[in-house]
Amino acid sequence: MIVSNASLSGCAGVNSALCAGAGEGHLRGGSYRTTLTPTGNLVVAVCLGFIGTFGLMNNLLVLVLFCRYKMLRSPINLLLINISISDLLVCVLGTPFSFAASTQGRWLIGKGGCVWYGFANSLFGIVSLISLAVLSYERYSTMIEPTEADSSNYCKISLGITLTWVYSLIWTLPPLFGWSSYGPEGPGTTCSVDWTAKTANNISYIICLFVFCLIVPFLVIVFCYGKLLCAIRQVSGINASMSRKREQRVLFMVVIMVICYLLCWLPYGIMALLATFGPAGMVTPEASIIPSVLAKTSTVINPVIYVFMNKQFYRCFQALLRCEAPRRGSSIKSSSKVATKAIRGVAVTGPRRTNDFLFMVAYLGQPATTMPRLGPSFEATNDVTKAASSDNNQPVAVSLVAHFDG
Template identity: 60%
Template structure:
């Protein structure tokens, strides 16, 4: 008997037939009085989870494009890190962590769902499905948490009015380790009975079993939505909102090109938050509908679209967060022209907004000026 779709950051989708899978529900029925309801819901869903050959082909095309773009863009980011020493700063380690987690999805996730879509069925068995679901959920949450940590680091750097110490990597490594540990905390429970991993959507992908109606699964999906999707989003909105507020204060001065910088920061902030919402919020909403809505409300087609959007973050992240910022833009030009390594990250100083210096008084700009770090500057500034 096949299980239904789940809530996973990097989820994709597939159709699983009962003759191809024999996922046991013995554990849940032994511990949960509502297990029979969960089994019945799974059966109802499986009857509606058929996807046509054309549908599988369309999904395979989208996944193939995402796989190609995601691998190339993240590989190029890693290449820039290896090529240019100027990029190896503490805050850039967080960017590198995002790229690494996305690359791992491109290696251990998308190829399997792509192949499954080509054949119209899952290809690597019960245990392979469970480990696929675990690995892609893990990498996806690491990426989401790292995006939130990055927003906080940018916020704290700007509001401290000081240039970050390029030799202090301890805080960045702790943040990266914390992101992986946080993700493990939320992705290991299905192996110990709190929810489970299994086939999702039309059966060509595996993730958390968000269609099961047991109390344990409902609580797990709810916690996953709150602590791994909404919480990072809230932190991003608060941090980038405050950054934008202070940048707008700078733009009110008569400083030359201040308005241009404000516009760039606004576009950057809107792009970051919009990308997060576009890639992850549909998946989270569909997961909640499948968990709390009427049985069969979320069919294979409905679940495929948000799954593909979630996968698309693997190539959108490096474009928005890395390849379009000032420092990487300079390294990109140097790489393409086979030139020498560009100079280190620089600062822009403008007139102050409401405060003059940071608490330690150690500003890279003259007294009374306001520090804008390189990652909040437009390419060419």
């Protein structure tokens, strides 16, 4: 994970005896004690227990819904499943060990376990971050260039998922081979990259990690969702009174996504930079545990934002609870949609040229294969929502559908 941690050396002046004992225990490969008070350990353990339990439940439920309902097995939903799998692995292979360490007041699985924990959790955390960026780009590119063949989309999404894991491995394997290292962080109940070593080797790795695994994904997310909002606003401008509510809902979704991303990961990044470039002891172990816990909350938040606020997944969830077939709505044909109302009643007094976007869909999900493609030479002389009419002098009603994956 991209987290800011203060290694044990950062607690100099706070409790040097404990720090020294912890460092020696780690170097010997044995257990080492945390620098937190018993109350502090209890609070961290409660937080981690909550995060681990609900993160496990939420992500398992996502996988159950995906496996049970075929309508959810669309290309773009595979990206949501990839995010859930990476978050689930954090809950299974990471959180229990830090939880156990907090309850016992010491790291329990030695130096090798610490290195493994740091690598695994960094890998799964970066996979989740990059998947969020790929998801935003996929929504943006699908809206700009809707395609007709689902088979090609599956290939494209599968390639994107593969690249998220390869990209994450590129940035998490180097500490295993000498470019920086994995070790204890904060009060000693978790492990991650050694943020506090002041060597050129370590600093160069941390700068690259911060830029390519935190800043770049964030910029991609902001750019793509910003473009999507502009596109939806453009469509809404055709009949603002009919679509203002949808636009506000999409804006709310995007703002929530960005805020939660920053809330979970920005404190981690800031603490990492402070621990790396600040003076020794600037980031205390007590302070450094907070960003670590916040980053882990993403395993709980991601399924809620990206799946359960998604109408199609929510319908299937309701059907699972009621042991019945999912209710089919107007948005059931696409992978997932938050807004599915049509904008109707737009008068066009004469034939004019248009493009795929304005006269088809502002589509932020799976391609609408059942709707005709309109080329750049299409003349808007008939109603695309009704049967063709022989009277070309009558106003044309154009239907626009804006789909958005929550």
